[in-house]
Amino acid sequence: MNVLDIDDLPVSTLEDVLADAPEIEAARENGRPRDDLDGLSLAMLFEKPSTRTRVSFEVGLTQLGGHAVFLGEDDIQLGNGEPVKDTARALSGYVDGVMARVNAHEDLEELAEYSSVPVVNGLSDDAHPVQTLADLLTIREHCGFDDTTVAWVGDGNNVGASFLVGAAMVGLDVVAATPDGYGFADGVTDRASNYDGTVTLVDDPTDAVADADVVYTDVWVSMGEEAEREAKLEAFYDGGFQLDADLLAHAPDDAAVMHCLPAHRGEEITDDVLESERSLVWRQAENRLHGQNALLVELLG
Ligand code: CP
Ligand code: NVA
Numbered sequence: 001m002n003v004l005d006i007d008d009l010p011v012s013t014l015e016d017v018l019a020d021a022p023e024i025e026a027a028r029e030n031g032r033p034r035d036d037l038d039g040l041s042l043a044m045l046f047e048k049p050s051t052r053t054r055v056s057f058e059v060g061l062t063q064l065g066g067h068a069v070f071l072g073e074d075d076i077q078l079g080n081g082e083p084v085k086d087t088a089r090a091l092s093g094y095v096d097g098v099m100a101r102v103n104a105h106e107d108l109e110e111l112a113e114y115s116s117v118p119v120v121n122g123l124s125d126d127a128h129p130v131q132t133l134a135d136l137l138t139i140r141e142h143c144g145f146d147d148t149t150v151a152w153v154g155d156g157n158n159v160g161a162s163f164l165v166g167a168a169m170v171g172l173d174v175v176a177a178t179p180d181g182y183g184f185a186d187g188v189t190d191r192a193s194n195y196d197g198t199v200t201l202v203d204d205p206t207d208a209v210a211d212a213d214v215v216y217t218d219v220w221v222s223m224g225e226e227a228e229r230e231a232k233l234e235a236f237y238d239g240g241f242q243l244d245a246d247l248l249a250h251a252p253d254d255a256a257v258m259h260c261l262p263a264h265r266g267e268e269i270t271d272d273v274l275e276s277e278r279s280l281v282w283r284q285a286e287n288r289l290h291g292q293n294a295l296l297v298e299l300l301g
Contacts, residue, residue: 001299002112002119004105006129006166007191013298014136014169020294021137021287028063036301037066043091044122045100045111047073048223052261053122053130056289057099064293064301069095088114097300099130103224118299125224126185128159131260132166133291135216138284142256143213145170151212151251152176153205154241154268155232156184159218159260164188168197175200177208179235205241209251214280216258217243217268233267244270248278256280 002008009017027034042061044054054070061068073079078087088111091098097118102108105126112119121129139148150167152160156178165188167174174192176199178184183201192199202208209215220236221229240247243257257269257279265271274281 002115003129003295003299004108004112004119004121004124005127006132006162007169007194008129011169011195014166017133017291017294017298018136018140018170020297021133021290024064024293024297025290033063034297035065036297037061037064040066040096040300041094042066042068042296042300043071043095043098044068045071045073045076045078045087045091045098045102046122047100047102047107048123050101050122052285052288053099053101056292057122060289060293060296063289064296066096066296066300084110085114087111088119089116092116097296120295120299123158125222126158127162128260129162129166130288130292130295131159132162133295134284134287135163135258135260136166136170137287137291138258138280139172139214140170141283141287142280145172148213149173149175149211151208151215151255152178152217153208153215153243153247154178154217154236155182155220155222156188157218157222160216161185161188163216164199165192165195168192168195168199171196173198173200175202175208175210175212177202177205177241179239179241182232182235205239205247206250209247209255212251212255214256214258215243215248215251217241218260219262219264220268221264236268241268242270243268243273245272248273254278258284261285
């Protein structure tokens with residue numbers, strides 16, 4: 001099975017992964033680390049920088065008895081013009097799975113088409129499903145999924161798109177506000193509508209957060225969008241999309257805050273909000289490891 005986006009997983013498999021993650025974490029904490037991936041190898045292909053994705057996958061493989069191979073684009077022949085489809089077939093002969101962070105989602109689809117081993121998306125321009133696993137684990141730990149409303153405030157980007165769909169798969173209600181011209185790609189809300197949760201799109205960020213148990217944001221200028229930086233900053237600042245104390249004042253007093261990181265303090269979020277007791281971001285970042293470990297056991301174990 002490939003996981004190019006979160007809804008490549010059947011709901012029952014997503015539920016299994018979310019259930020297994022804390023068990024794998026607890027086993028390690030109790031001195032009984034798992035070895036489900038004993039002898040298995042994962043290629044990690046990166047066309048963009050990463051802290052969380054790179055380290056959590058590499059450490060995760062080690063924790064589960066396997067081995068991860070880091071492949072920066074410029075370290076391998078891909079960066080020298082070798083086609084994605086050739087890279088896919090060569091890697092498939094060596095490793096048991098491929099995790100890839102690519103610019104264009106189409107490259108990931110080609111990688112998956114030509115790989116004979118599972119391919120996992122570690123972020124593309126369209127989607128970030130392994131982030132969604134951590135997001136859902138964090139929300140479930142914080143307040144559970146029943147009668148839970150999450151506000152998405154900001155860009156209709158890769159992280160938000162996967163989150164909207166994944167949230168719907170576990171029955172969450174999402175209220176999303178994005179600036180004019182920076183909404184979600186066609187099809188994202190339709191895909192979410194296949195599941196039990198709800199997605200409501202609003203224009204005003206203060207409306208999005210009004211009933212939120214959790215307020216979630218991401219950077220305004222994603223990697224690869226640097227040329228759009230000036231226009232995006234103007235649209236997001238002018239629209240009141242910064243997650244600051246003023247915006248949080250429109251949310252319930254106990255609303256928590258999430259951010260996939262890296263954060264740009266002073267742009268999409270202020271330092272005081274990110275560092276506040278309402279912020280779940282460090283546990284959210286750690287949950288990348290636990291969610292991915294459970295996913296890898298499901299796919300490769
Ligand atoms: N959230 C996330 O994917 O972070 P990195 O870019 O550091 O991997
Ligand atoms: N939306 C951001 C997420 C980084 C983890 C980006 O694509 O750069």
